[in-house]
Amino acid sequence: MFTRGMSGRGAVATALAGGTLLASSGAAQAATLDDYEITGVQFVNEDCSRNEYAVTTSVTGTVDDGGGFDRFRVEVWDDGVLKDSRDREVEVGTSRDIYSFLSFVGLYGTGAPGVGIVIDDIDGAGNSVGTLAYEDPFYPEDVDGPCSFDIERIGGETxxxxxxxxxxQKFVSADTVIIATSRTYPDALAAAPWAAQLGAPLLLSNPTGLSAATTAELARLQPSSVIVIGGEAALGEGxxxxxxxxxxxxxxxxVGGASRYETSAMIAGQVLQDSTAEVYVASGQGFADALVLSALAARHQAPLVLVRQDDIPSASAAVLATLxxxxxxxxxxxxxxxxxxxxDAADGVPVTRYAGADRYGTAAQVLEQFPAEGRVMVATGADFPDSLTSVPVAARTGAGVALTRPDSVPAAVMTQIDRLIAEVSFPLITIVGGPVAVNPSVEAQLQTLFSSAAAPASRPSGTLTESNIPTE
Incomplete structure (x- = not known):
């Protein structure tokens, strides 16, 4: 049984252990929650509100819930309804800071004040066995900003x-930022699973120095750590x-080596794997397949290792041997x-290959592995720059990356996008890139899918409820 927390207004900055830190009722199975920090913001306009919460938890693995890992879950509740959650795990006997991003779109000014944030201990089957901490109400900061459901487009001139x-638009704050070259794709794609674990956006740079747009975004975020991906040939000392x-x-x-394969191997070694013990392998000689697979690897907290079509570079072989x-x-x-x-790469373990007749068929097969949570990033499959920057954002929100032709969405990809948004009240398709990269005809084609999506609930009227988290 939950009881209502007594924490005060947290605002966008943080609530640092400002709620109720509890010993789990299932203490024998409880992870140790040493501390936590919540950052929350609510973008508001007359149509809806878009809520985003970044929760950083300092956790010590205590009891083996399977595979040598201790599991817990981070949830956001609003008016008695579970809006989003992330299952996380930490290796038994180790302590880690683990980042979780939660988001939802809803109707503004209804129900209980604020939201409820819960950190639950769960067992190996995903069942809650006790509560480690909660805050209800937690108040995000209200700011004017974009709040869309159905389709949005994010794209600049370059x-x-x-x-x-x-x-x-997708990172209210970030302690870490990753920067990769804008000229090639391998470094950025290999970095996506690591960026997802760090809660870091991916910014692009020219080889010799930062652009005005990149500099301005760094200045806005004010991160405490910046990781530059690639050797000096990719991004110089400037x-x-x-x-x-x-x-x-x-x-x-x-973090970078003398080649794309050395860099991907170095990054793969930084990704902290979970108990599923998976590895993802893609070609370093073409971006499309690696891009969609990178988003799936990031979702599963697994490293992405680049290889060539007919051989495994020595750096890639070495990191595969250590994973x-x-x-x-x-x-x-x-x-x-x-x-x-x-x-050779599998060395005796089972292999699953996603392969269609072309890059779009492969993209559809990878997209099929994502659950229907209503979030999709759509980017061109004809060129890499806009597409690759979508991967860390997709990983942050749990979205799949769908590749489209510049003027039309292939049928197999369209089918998967339809599956992902159907029956979700506030689905969101994000088109990445300007109208040259992804033509308006694609947006018109995607708009036809919303006849099958669940209609948003009407704005309720009546008195406020007392709490966001169910009390029984």
Whole structure:
């Protein structure tokens, strides 16, 4: 049974252990929650409100819920309804700061004040066995801003501006920012699962220095840490100098090797795997298959390792040898990744290959692995810059990445987008890129899907309820 928390107004900045920190009622199975921090914001206009909550938890794994990991769940409730949740886990005997992003769209000014944030201990089957902490009400800061359901478009005149716009609209704050080159795709795609774990946006840079758009977004976010991805051939020292000048107090570090394969191997080693022990393998010679697979790897907290069509570079082989995995997933047919390469990479574990007749068929197969949660990012499959910046945002929100032709959505991809938004009251399709990259005809085609989506509930009237979290 929940009781109502007594915390005060948290605002957008944070509520640091400002609610009720509890010993779990199922103490024998409880993870140890040492501390937590909530950042919340609510974008409001006359149509709706878009709520976003970033919850950072300091957790110590105590009891094995399966695979050597202790599990817990972070939830956001509004007016007695569970709006979003994330299952997380920490290896038994270790302590980690774990980031969770929760979001929902709703109707403004109804029901109980604020929202309820719950951190629950769960068992291996996902059942709640006790409450570690809760806040009800937690008050986000109300700000004027975009609140859309159905279709939105985020795109600037350049790839650098699009990346900055995505960050500005989808990241209220970020302690860490990742910067990759705008000229090629492998570094950014390999970094997406790591960015998801860190709650970090991906910004793009020219090889010699930051653009005005990237500099402005860094200045807005004011992160404490900036990770520059790639060796000096990808991003020169001028980029690090520009970051240091923009953020004098931030820690600036480079993670990168002499090749895309060395860089992807270095990043893969940074990703903290969960108990599912999966690894994802994609081609470093073409962006489309790697892009959609990167979003799936990020959702499953698994590393993405780049290989070539007919061989495994030494750096990739070395990191695969150090990773603990019992299933390998790959994207693309044999002309993208040979059977021999996947056999060598798997080293005896089962292999699942997603492969369609073309990049769009493969993208549809990968998209099919995402649950129907109402969130989809749509980007062109003809070029990489806009598409790759969508991956960390997709990972942050749990969305799948759907590739489209510039002028039309392929039928198989359309079918999967329809599945993802059907029966969801406030679905959101985000088109990434301007009208040249993704033509208005695509938006018109996507709009036809909303006849099958669940209609938003009407705005209720009546008195406020006392709490957001159910009391029984």
């Amino acid at each position: 790839r650098l501006e699009t990346a900055a716009m995505l960050s500005a 980029v690090l100098d520009d970051v240091a000048a923009t953020l004098p107090g931030a820690l600036v570090e480079r 603990d995995f019992d299933h390998l997933y790959a994207a693309g047919g044999p002309m993208v990744l040979s059977d021999a390469v996947l056999t």
